[in-house]
Amino acid sequence: MTTTSSVNNNSSTTNVNAALQSGSASAADLQSNFLKMLVTQMNNQDPLNPMDNAQLTSQLAQISTVSSMQTMNSTLNQLLSQVSASRAMDSAALIGHTVMVPGSQFSVKDGVAGQFGVDLPSTADAVTVNVLDANGNVVRTIDMKGQTAGVHDIAWDGKNDAGVAVADGDYTFKVSATANGTSVQPVALVYGKVNSISGDSTGVLVDVGNGQQANVDDVRRIL
Structure with missing residues (x-):
């Protein structure tokens, strides 16, 4: 069997x-x-x-x-x-163009301050900008009062609160914006000239000099 x-x-x-x-x-x-x-x-x-x-x-x-x-x-x-x-x-195609990207560092050269701004996700009834020198000292406070949502340029004449021109060099700025006492999470923006384009795991990056890079998706303006 x-x-x-x-x-x-x-x-x-x-x-x-x-x-x-x-x-x-x-x-x-x-x-x-x-x-x-x-x-x-x-x-x-x-x-x-x-x-x-x-x-x-x-x-x-x-x-x-x-x-x-x-x-x-x-x-x-x-x-x-x-x-x-x-x-x-x-x-x-952005190389050589000036763009507005997230950042807080800029320079004053020959008495002229670099351009900077802020992106407000929503309308704010109070917007205050503090400009700081390299030592972290506040040299100028700018009251922008109420602003609508969107991208806004911040005007600064390069002078301190006493009306005296500040020295050339590197500066930073901080923005606080509130609506009914609650922060609207403003995003500080700076202008820079695109020197090169690169890429990493986060996507395509634009190099605007001074060691600053930003994702191309974060570009707010192109001049």
Whole structure:
């Protein structure tokens, strides 16, 4: 009498399920391993305990899903790379232009202060600007009073609160803006000339000098 080796369907599929869950194998490896086990099971199955069709169908569906997802992921990565390269090329047109980007550092040269501004996410009933020297001392306080939401230039004549012209050098500024006593989270902005375009994991960056960089998506104005 011919004997038939019994193959446990559950134990023979455990490795496939584990690989599917951990993502440790590629779709091609999973398909290859699955087919090998399928052939082995069919050759050695117990006639009294044949393979479970529902389980077989479920695993085929899982393997198909993994394969599709890996293919989709590869395609999306290629598309993202192409979009990133395209955006970098388009952004290169900004080189040589003056842009307004988030920042708080500017310079005074020959008595003329660099341009700066503020972006208000919402209307504010009080906006105050403090200009600080390199030592952190407030040299000028500017009351802009109430302002609507949007980007605003801040006018400063390069003089301190006593009306005396400040020395040339590097300065910073801070903006506080409130509506009914609550901060509207203003964003300090500076102008700078785009020297170069680069990129990192955050996207395309514009270099406006003085060690300042900003994401191209954060550019508020282009002159």
